Amino acid sequence: MAPAVPGAMERPHFIGIGGAGMSGIAKILARRGAKVAGSDAKESATAEALRALGVTVHIGHAAEHLADDATSVVVSSAIRADNPELVRAAELSVPVVHRSDALASLMTxxxxxxxxxxxxxxxxxxxxxxxxxxxxxxxxxxxxxxxxxxxxxxxxxxxxxxxxxxxxxxxxxxxxxxxxxxxxxxxxxxxxxxxxxxxxxxxxxxxxxxxxxxxxxxxxxxxxxxxxxxxxxxxxxxxxxxxxxxxxxxxxxxxxxxxxxxxxxxxxxxxxxxxxxxxxxxxxxxxxxxxxxxxxxxxxxxxxxxxxxxxGAYTGVKRRLQLKGEAAGVQVIDSYAHHPTEMTADLEAMRGAAAGSRLLVVFQPHLFSRTQELGTEMGQALALADASVVLDIYPAREDPIPGITSGLITDAARAAGADVTAVSDKAAVPEVVAGMAKPGDLVLTMGAGDVTDLGPDILARLSS
Known part of the structure; x- marks a missing residue:
C-alpha cells in the first residue's frame, strides 16, 4: 500500500519538471496518487515518460501554466526568482517547496x-x-x-x-x-x-x-x-x-x-x-x-x-561510462565527469579497460565558477588522453564571469603536454573527431552539459 501523500503534495506543480532530481520526485508522487503538473524548457523523453504516468507537462514557462488549485510549487535551487510561474505562485499564495523538502516528505x-x-x-x-x-x-x-x-x-x-x-x-x-x-x-x-x-x-x-x-x-x-x-x-x-x-x-x-x-x-x-x-x-x-x-x-x-x-546485476547508469555505439571500428562512450577527480577516475578506468587503444576526449566544461576554480586541474586531467577537443563552457544556471573561458583549460592541458584542440562550434565536433579517430580508438564525450548529445552525431559522421 502506498504511503499517504502529504497535503502540500496532493496537487504539486514542478518548475523544471524535466530535471533529473525533479522528475524523479514527480514520478513517485504520481505513482502514489497525487495529481502532478509542471513545466520544462523543452520537450524530452523525460517529459513523455511523465505524461505516460498521467502528469501534465507544459513546455516553456508561463504564469498560466500554474493551476489555481495547485497545493504547492516545487522548485530546485536553479529556479530564478523572476520565473513567471514562481511569481504567479506568490500572487496566489501557493506554498513554495524546495525539491529536497519534497523528497524528504516521500521518505517519511x-x-x-x-x-x-x-x-x-x-x-x-x-x-x-x-x-x-x-x-x-x-x-x-x-x-x-x-x-x-x-x-x-x-x-x-x-x-x-x-x-x-x-x-x-x-x-x-x-x-x-x-x-x-x-x-x-x-x-x-x-x-x-x-x-x-x-x-x-x-x-x-x-x-x-x-x-x-x-x-x-x-x-x-x-x-x-x-x-x-x-x-x-x-x-x-x-x-x-x-x-x-x-x-x-x-x-x-x-x-x-x-x-x-x-x-x-x-x-x-x-x-x-x-x-x-x-x-x-x-x-x-x-x-x-x-x-x-x-x-x-x-x-x-x-x-x-x-x-x-x-x-553484480548493476550494469550502469546513463552517462556514467555508457557505451553509445560503435562505427568504423571506433567506440563512443559517454561520461558525466565534470570535476577533475571524476575526470581522472574515468580516464584511468578507460585506460585500464581498453589497454592499447587510443583515447580521444570531447570535453565540455560545466559552470563558469567551477572552471574559474578548477580549470587548471581539468586541463591536467586531460593529459591522460591521447588527444582532446575542448568546447566552450556550459553555463547551466550561471551567468558568465568576465575573463573565465575554456581557454583556462586548454592552456593548462597544453602546459601538461596534452594534445588539445579548442572548438567553439559544437556542431563542428563530429567532423573534427572524424578527422582524428582511427579504427580501434575510444572516443569519450565528457561533461555534465549537453555534450552528451554529440555521441549519436559522432557515430553518424564516422559511419558516413
Missing part, C-alpha cells in the same frame, strides 16, 4: 539510505537500487540519473526501504533523516555555494548529524576529506561509523580489485571473512562505490553474500 516512515559525496553518488545509489530490487525487497528510490536496467531515475516500491541520492551542492542533503548515510568523499566543489573546505566540512557534519539515533554512517577510509570528516563526527555516540576502503584500518577492507575488461572482481574482508563479487562496470572508483553500497546494505541487516551477488 520508511527505512532510508542517503548517499552523499562530491563524486559517485548516482552510481552508488543506483547499485543499491538495483541490488535491493534484485533481492525482491521492492525499494523506492530517487536517483540523479537513469538506470540502464529499469530505464528510470525513480521508482515507487511497496517495500520499506527508500534509497536517495543526497545532494550537497546547495546543502539540501541536510533535510534528510536517514537510517544509513553514505559519504563517499569530501572535496571542494560547487564554488558558488561554498567558499572553503571549512564550509564543506560543516555542511557534511550537519548531514551526518541528521542520521537517526542508532543509525549508521558508512564512510571512506581512503579519501582524505572523508577521513577528516570521520575524525570530526567520531564522538557522535548515537551513530555507528563503518569505514570502507583499501586502508588496513577500514572496517570493510578491500582486499583486492582485479580488472577484467569492462568489469572488475572485488574481494573484501568483512567480519573476518573474505567475500568476492563482480562489479559489472570498469574502474577502481566504481569498485569502491560497490563496496560502499555493500556496507550500507549490511548496515540495514541484509546478508552480505546475498547483497554482494545482487550488486
Amino acid at each position: 516512515g520508511l527505512r532510508s539510505i542517503a548517499v552523499a559525496g562530491t563524486h559517485g553518488k548516482t552510481t552508488t545509489t543506483s547499485m543499491l537500487a538495483v541490488a535491493l530490487t534484485e533481492l525482491g525487497l521492492d525499494p523506492s528510490y530517487a536517483i540523479g540519473g537513469d538506470l540502464d536496467g529499469p530505464g528510470t531515475n525513480a521508482r515507487h516500491g511497496d517495500g520499506d526501504i527508500f534509497v536517495a541520492e543526497a545532494d550537497e551542492s546547495d546543502r539540501s542533503f541536510q533535510k534528510y533523516d536517514p537510517e544509513v548515510a553514505i559519504v563517499l568523499n569530501v572535496e571542494l566543489d560547487h564554488h558558488a555555494n561554498y567558499a572553503s573546505m571549512d564550509e564543506i566540512y560543516e555542511s557534511f557534519e550537519t548531514f551526518a548529524g541528521k542520521i537517526v539515533p542508532g543509525g549508521t554512517l558508512v564512510i571512506s577510509a581512503d579519501q582524505a576529506g572523508a577521513v577528516e570528516l570521520t575524525a570530526k563526527v567520531r564522538d557522535r555516540s548515537s551513530v555507528k561509523i563503518v569505514t570502507y576502503g583499501e586502508s588496513e584500518a577500514a572496517d570493510v577492507r578491500v582486499h583486492k580489485i582485479t580488472p577484467r575488461g569492462l568489469t572488475s572482481e572485488v574481494t573484501v574482508l568483512l567480519d573476518g571473512r573474505l567475500l568476492t563479487f563482480t562489479v559489472s562496470v570498469p574502474g577502481r572508483h566504481y569498485a569502491l562505490n560497490a563496496v560502499a553500497a555493500l556496507a550500507a546494505g549490511v548496515a540495514l541487516g541484509i546478508p552480505a553474500h546475498n547483497l554482494a551477488s545482487a550488486i
Whole structure:
C-alpha cells in the first residue's frame, strides 16, 4: 500500500519538471496518487515518460501554466526568482517547496539510505537500487540519473526501504533523516555555494548529524576529506561509523580489485571473512562505490553474500561510462565527469579497460565558477588522453564571469603536454573527431552539459 501523500503534495506543480532530481520526485508522487503538473524548457523523453504516468507537462514557462488549485510549487535551487510561474505562485499564495523538502516528505516512515559525496553518488545509489530490487525487497528510490536496467531515475516500491541520492551542492542533503548515510568523499566543489573546505566540512557534519539515533554512517577510509570528516563526527555516540576502503584500518577492507575488461572482481574482508563479487562496470572508483553500497546494505541487516551477488546485476547508469555505439571500428562512450577527480577516475578506468587503444576526449566544461576554480586541474586531467577537443563552457544556471573561458583549460592541458584542440562550434565536433579517430580508438564525450548529445552525431559522421 502506498504511503499517504502529504497535503502540500496532493496537487504539486514542478518548475523544471524535466530535471533529473525533479522528475524523479514527480514520478513517485504520481505513482502514489497525487495529481502532478509542471513545466520544462523543452520537450524530452523525460517529459513523455511523465505524461505516460498521467502528469501534465507544459513546455516553456508561463504564469498560466500554474493551476489555481495547485497545493504547492516545487522548485530546485536553479529556479530564478523572476520565473513567471514562481511569481504567479506568490500572487496566489501557493506554498513554495524546495525539491529536497519534497523528497524528504516521500521518505517519511520508511527505512532510508542517503548517499552523499562530491563524486559517485548516482552510481552508488543506483547499485543499491538495483541490488535491493534484485533481492525482491521492492525499494523506492530517487536517483540523479537513469538506470540502464529499469530505464528510470525513480521508482515507487511497496517495500520499506527508500534509497536517495543526497545532494550537497546547495546543502539540501541536510533535510534528510536517514537510517544509513553514505559519504563517499569530501572535496571542494560547487564554488558558488561554498567558499572553503571549512564550509564543506560543516555542511557534511550537519548531514551526518541528521542520521537517526542508532543509525549508521558508512564512510571512506581512503579519501582524505572523508577521513577528516570521520575524525570530526567520531564522538557522535548515537551513530555507528563503518569505514570502507583499501586502508588496513577500514572496517570493510578491500582486499583486492582485479580488472577484467569492462568489469572488475572485488574481494573484501568483512567480519573476518573474505567475500568476492563482480562489479559489472570498469574502474577502481566504481569498485569502491560497490563496496560502499555493500556496507550500507549490511548496515540495514541484509546478508552480505546475498547483497554482494545482487550488486553484480548493476550494469550502469546513463552517462556514467555508457557505451553509445560503435562505427568504423571506433567506440563512443559517454561520461558525466565534470570535476577533475571524476575526470581522472574515468580516464584511468578507460585506460585500464581498453589497454592499447587510443583515447580521444570531447570535453565540455560545466559552470563558469567551477572552471574559474578548477580549470587548471581539468586541463591536467586531460593529459591522460591521447588527444582532446575542448568546447566552450556550459553555463547551466550561471551567468558568465568576465575573463573565465575554456581557454583556462586548454592552456593548462597544453602546459601538461596534452594534445588539445579548442572548438567553439559544437556542431563542428563530429567532423573534427572524424578527422582524428582511427579504427580501434575510444572516443569519450565528457561533461555534465549537453555534450552528451554529440555521441549519436559522432557515430553518424564516422559511419558516413
